[in-house]
Amino acid sequence: MTLHSLVNGIARHRVASALLFLLIFPLLMPYEALAINILIFGLFAVGFNLVFGYTGMLSFGHASFFGVGSYLTGIAMVHFGVHWIPAIFVGVASSLLAGLFVGYVAIRTRGIYFSMVTLALGQVIYYLFYKAEHWTGGENGLRGIKAEVIDIFGWRIDFLNPLTKYYIIWLFVAFTLWLVSRILASPFGSVIESIRENEKRTVACGYDVPRAKLLIFVISAGVCGLAGGLRALHLSVVPVDSLHYLQSGQVVMMSLLGGMGSFFGPFVGAGVFLYLEDIATNVTRYWMGVVGVLFIALILFFPRGIWGSLMHQLKQRGMLQGERE
Amino acid sequence: MLDLTLSLFMLQLVTGIALGAIYALLAIGLSLIFGMLTVVNFAHGAFFMVGAFLGVYFLGLTGNFWLSLVVAPLVVGVIGLVAERFLVRPLYGRGIDYPLLLTFGLSYVLIDVVRAVFGIEGLQSSTPASLRGAVDLGFGHFPLYRLFLIGATAVVVLALWLFLEKTRYGLIIRAGSRDSEIVRVLGVDIAKVWWLVFGLGTAIAGLSGVLAAPTRAVNPEMGIPVLAESFVVTVVGGMGSLPGAVVAGLLVGIVFSMTALLAPAYAEMSIFVLMALVLLVRPQGFFGKAGALG
Amino acid sequence: MSHQNSNNVIAANRRQLLQLGAAGAALGTAPFLFNIASAQTATIKVGFPVPLTGAYSSEAQDQVRAAEIAIKEFNDAGGFNGRMAELLVRDTKLNPGEAATRTLELIEKDKAAFIVGSLSAATQLSINAVTRERKVIFNSISQSDAINEVKDWSPYTFHEALNPHMTAGAVARYAFPKYGKRVVYLTADYAYGHEMVRGFERAGKTLGATTLADIRHPIGAADYSSFLPRIQALNPDVLVMCNFGRDLVNSVKQATDFGLKEKTRIVAPILLYTARQAAGADAFDGVVGGTSYYWGMEDGVPAAKAFNDKFRKAHGGAVPSDYGALGYAGIRSVLQGVLNAKSTDSLKVSEAMGQLKYNWYKGDQYFRKCDHQSVQSVIIVESKSKGMKDKNDVFKIVGMENPNEANLRSCMELGHKA
Numbered sequence A: 001m002t003l004h005s006l007v008n009g010i011a012r013h014r015v016a017s018a019l020l021f022l023l024i025f026p027l028l029m030p031y032e033a034l035a036i037n038i039l040i041f042g043l044f045a046v047g048f049n050l051v052f053g054y055t056g057m058l059s060f061g062h063a064s065f066f067g068v069g070s071y072l073t074g075i076a077m078v079h080f081g082v083h084w085i086p087a088i089f090v091g092v093a094s095s096l097l098a099g100l101f102v103g104y105v106a107i108r109t110r111g112i113y114f115s116m117v118t119l120a121l122g123q124v125i126y127y128l129f130y131k132a133e134h135w136t137g138g139e140n141g142l143r144g145i146k147a148e149v150i151d152i153f154g155w156r157i158d159f160l161n162p163l164t165k166y167y168i169i170w171l172f173v174a175f176t177l178w179l180v181s182r183i184l185a186s187p188f189g190s191v192i193e194s195i196r197e198n199e200k201r202t203v204a205c206g207y208d209v210p211r212a213k214l215l216i217f218v219i220s221a222g223v224c225g226l227a228g229g230l231r232a233l234h235l236s237v238v239p240v241d242s243l244h245y246l247q248s249g250q251v252v253m254m255s256l257l258g259g260m261g262s263f264f265g266p267f268v269g270a271g272v273f274l275y276l277e278d279i280a281t282n283v284t285r286y287w288m289g290v291v292g293v294l295f296i297a298l299i300l301f302f303p304r305g306i307w308g309s310l311m312h313q314l315k316q317r318g319m320l321q322g323e324r325e
Numbered sequence B: 001m002l003d004l005t006l007s008l009f010m011l012q013l014v015t016g017i018a019l020g021a022i023y024a025l026l027a028i029g030l031s032l033i034f035g036m037l038t039v040v041n042f043a044h045g046a047f048f049m050v051g052a053f054l055g056v057y058f059l060g061l062t063g064n065f066w067l068s069l070v071v072a073p074l075v076v077g078v079i080g081l082v083a084e085r086f087l088v089r090p091l092y093g094r095g096i097d098y099p100l101l102l103t104f105g106l107s108y109v110l111i112d113v114v115r116a117v118f119g120i121e122g123l124q125s126s127t128p129a130s131l132r133g134a135v136d137l138g139f140g141h142f143p144l145y146r147l148f149l150i151g152a153t154a155v156v157v158l159a160l161w162l163f164l165e166k167t168r169y170g171l172i173i174r175a176g177s178r179d180s181e182i183v184r185v186l187g188v189d190i191a192k193v194w195w196l197v198f199g200l201g202t203a204i205a206g207l208s209g210v211l212a213a214p215t216r217a218v219n220p221e222m223g224i225p226v227l228a229e230s231f232v233v234t235v236v237g238g239m240g241s242l243p244g245a246v247v248a249g250l251l252v253g254i255v256f257s258m259t260a261l262l263a264p265a266y267a268e269m270s271i272f273v274l275m276a277l278v279l280l281v282r283p284q285g286f287f288g289k290a291g292a293l294g
Numbered sequence C: 001m002s003h004q005n006s007n008n009v010i011a012a013n014r015r016q017l018l019q020l021g022a023a024g025a026a027l028g029t030a031p032f033l034f035n036i037a038s039a040q041t042a043t044i045k046v047g048f049p050v051p052l053t054g055a056y057s058s059e060a061q062d063q064v065r066a067a068e069i070a071i072k073e074f075n076d077a078g079g080f081n082g083r084m085a086e087l088l089v090r091d092t093k094l095n096p097g098e099a100a101t102r103t104l105e106l107i108e109k110d111k112a113a114f115i116v117g118s119l120s121a122a123t124q125l126s127i128n129a130v131t132r133e134r135k136v137i138f139n140s141i142s143q144s145d146a147i148n149e150v151k152d153w154s155p156y157t158f159h160e161a162l163n164p165h166m167t168a169g170a171v172a173r174y175a176f177p178k179y180g181k182r183v184v185y186l187t188a189d190y191a192y193g194h195e196m197v198r199g200f201e202r203a204g205k206t207l208g209a210t211t212l213a214d215i216r217h218p219i220g221a222a223d224y225s226s227f228l229p230r231i232q233a234l235n236p237d238v239l240v241m242c243n244f245g246r247d248l249v250n251s252v253k254q255a256t257d258f259g260l261k262e263k264t265r266i267v268a269p270i271l272l273y274t275a276r277q278a279a280g281a282d283a284f285d286g287v288v289g290g291t292s293y294y295w296g297m298e299d300g301v302p303a304a305k306a307f308n309d310k311f312r313k314a315h316g317g318a319v320p321s322d323y324g325a326l327g328y329a330g331i332r333s334v335l336q337g338v339l340n341a342k343s344t345d346s347l348k349v350s351e352a353m354g355q356l357k358y359n360w361y362k363g364d365q366y367f368r369k370c371d372h373q374s375v376q377s378v379i380i381v382e383s384k385s386k387g388m389k390d391k392n393d394v395f396k397i398v399g400m401e402n403p404n405e406a407n408l409r410s411c412m413e414l415g416h417k418a
Helices: A003-012 A014-027 A030-054 A064-078 A086-107 A110-129 A160-186 A185-196 A199-204 A209-235 A244-258 A265-283 A289-300 A303-317 B004-035 B044-062 B063-089 B098-117 B144-166 B169-178 B182-185 B192-216 B222-236 B242-262 B264-281 C002-041 C058-077 C096-107 C121-133 C162-179 C191-207 C225-234 C246-257 C272-281 C295-299 C302-314 C320-343 C345-354
Strands: A149-152 A155-158 B134-136 B141-143 C044-050 C086-091 C116-117 C137-140 C158-159 C180-189 C210-216 C238-242 C266-268 C288-291 C365-367 C378-383 C397-402
Touching: A003 A014, A014 A160, A030 A160, A030 A209, A030 A244, A030 A265, A030 C096, A064 A086, A064 A110, A064 A209, A064 A244, A064 A303, A064 C246, A086 A209, A110 A244, A110 B222, A110 B264, A149 B134, A155 A209, A160 A185, A160 A209, A185 A199, A185 C096, A199 A209, A199 C345, A209 C096, A209 C121, A244 A265, A244 A289, A244 A303, A265 A289, A265 A303, A289 A303, A289 B063, A289 B098, A303 C137, B004 B044, B004 B141, B004 B144, B004 B169, B004 B222, B004 B242, B004 C180, B044 B063, B044 B098, B044 B192, B063 B192, B098 B222, B098 C295, B134 C058, B141 B144, B144 B169, B144 B192, B144 B242, B169 B182, B169 B192, B182 B192, B192 C121, B192 C246, B222 C121, B242 B264, B242 C225, B264 C210, B264 C225, C044 C058, C044 C096, C044 C320, C058 C086, C058 C302, C058 C320, C086 C096, C086 C345, C096 C116, C096 C121, C096 C137, C096 C180, C116 C121, C116 C320, C121 C158, C137 C320, C137 C345, C162 C191, C162 C238, C162 C266, C162 C288, C162 C378, C180 C191, C180 C225, C191 C210, C191 C238, C191 C295, C191 C302, C210 C225, C225 C246, C246 C266, C246 C272, C272 C320, C295 C302, C295 C320, C295 C397, C320 C345
Parallel strands: C044 C086, C044 C116, C116 C137, C137 C158, C180 C210, C180 C238, C238 C266, C266 C288
Antiparallel strands: A149 A155, B134 B141, C288 C378, C378 C397
């Protein structure tokens, strides 16, 4: 098997390859909690990227969907005693609704205004959750999410075991990545990409662009909400800054870091970002400056991101199908 | 329970105007940069913070507030010039998101550099001796320094207006923000104009930091909430519009102040609600051009 | 004869089997033996998640400095059966999500046996959420009322620090009789702020104080000017700043600018030593507040002098701050629990700590049974701007409340059945 065919094989079965890699991923990380965080934020970034990289809309409020998913999953479990699996569904459903509301309002604007609207609405949601102290714990966050021993169809699984936790979350991520991949490969996926490339022309071709935008926005919110719900299970708490615009900014950075034009790029971006942050924090107290410098360097020299640059290089060398730029 | 007298109302209003003065200055800087370069400067809050630090530092060094009021913004402007030349300029033509994201990373760097240079605790800042004390406005006592703030902002706004409306350079800037292509064709080095405008915008951010420093704690994180507030003002006023920045700045300051009086817990949320409303009803803001960068 | 032979053979076979079995068992347990042997010398790892970066990094760094002294003392005295203690410091970035992740790292990767730490209310609660699920002891050195409540509590949760209710109550009992009964609260609008107001109002009620207004401001607000005209109009005897650290610095500064100090006494539930140092004498001049510890206590309290001297010796003449002292005490309580329980098992150490009576740095303390709250003294201080002997002499001690369970919220109120 030549390198060429290997590369193309991986590209054609991108989901399977990604999932295979993620199966062995925890062995590569210094500790499982970091690997789980990467899994969760990777999913968050992939969800966000549906709107950013694929449709070309820079949203600065996506943390609200992540946070809504986290909180509603947690609230279902803590205040209503719901079992964790339906609680995850509650979280996803809530973030889909939130996505519908924010999307409906925000889609009416474009460009910088779209970014500003999503930021403003995101902050409003943040304050609403912050003030609903009785339900959310306010500044203290939502605590009491117990997922110690969970049972899946009678099988008792020790969720506290970090490796076990990783693989259970992997199942959710696997399914969602497959779903996202199918959506992107469908005709609808082509529509949203054409919106990014040239919105006017897409309209001229007769597509209902606002509806398409709203649909992808809602789907994106749902994926981010799932990531949020998984995070609630992972940390046993929901911190209130999950909803803050700085969290939104972070997922934008991750997507860019990995490469927003690709399917797996944001995942890579999340992984590299969290891993580097972890290392930098242990090495220097100026980790924020280090992250900033790296980010600037990326924007200037590798705007395609790490994964995107890699893909580009492979295409240039004819190793990969796709346009040579 | 709340005895809402006219005096209290007036005092609260003046407080809002003083708050709005800082907001207006911040928004002017942001709008200048956006209107001219279509760059959303996510490091604006960080430049504000650097200005505050430098202002306190120079005041401590020279003992002269007026001197630091001039020197500190100049230094911030120079930092802005360097940043534009080496970091932002390479990104022109790539799409509107890139400079935005770059400046976001730049803000992280600026915060940690200030931490490294000045320490994590921040600096002690107090009102300059000549501007201490309170003035009896008839309806209450109001800090003299805050009146000075309002006055200083008015002076800066006037100076800027004169510069833009009455000088040749101002003409070039106004023309360039409307149509940079034509200005370039007419033989003006537009890159140099952009460069200087970026410096001017950051210098104004630095100036607002110097002015605000005596009223609040000066620490490396002070710019983070300021960034969000600046965006609110700029969006409400209209991105790229200077009269919009002034009007919106005062409006937001007053809205915040009045909400703080009547429903204090919702003060912070109120300005974001205002921003969301404006964006839905009139996305270009009060004074912005419709369709401008949609 | 052959019978005997076959018996012998069987016996021999059995013996071989037994020997094989014994060898196998020995081999099987050898790793365990090896582990036990190494466990005898294995270090006792104490995780220390604190906000090394962010708004309260000065306080956190002092916590680390003092904690290191406690660890060293323990090791110099021989440790526990020769096992030394090791401090694993991690940065929570003042972020509850990060704090939870770091705690997971400490427990899962570093195999920390105990966790001491945190500074903000939110981070300590998220650390606690992680530790109690895994039955790891967590001794919190940050203020909060919530951690004593049954909802967040567990047998492995300990609270070394004061809670807002205690400090607010102590300051109220000092300030209201002295300065007046008409009170306005300027409160940071989050759980901690609300807890402080509750503490003040409850103590105030028995003293006949009246609340003219409770004005909520957003946490982290930079500009308080919007709230001050109203306070000016109400003209209270006492203005209570129910906020913390930098928020307090900002609000006090601006209140001073607005001339509020002329007719009103400004009071705060907690006066941070490091915040006072950073803000300078003018801003805090005349402000009265509570604290868990002030180094100036050494004149009257021998334990304080002993602790201060240890700190001075280890850190070039510097004196410990309030949060620093908590860092020291938090570690010492846990390690003493290990020594008393003669074990590192969480349940045993928890029981031992529950019975502990100690005096690490400021006087007698013990953990209340129902909620593991450390019952301790509260010191009332007034900020100085004149007559300061040196740059450390920033407070004047004006009062001290002795340890008293009556000043805490009752076990029943917190939801405990005990």
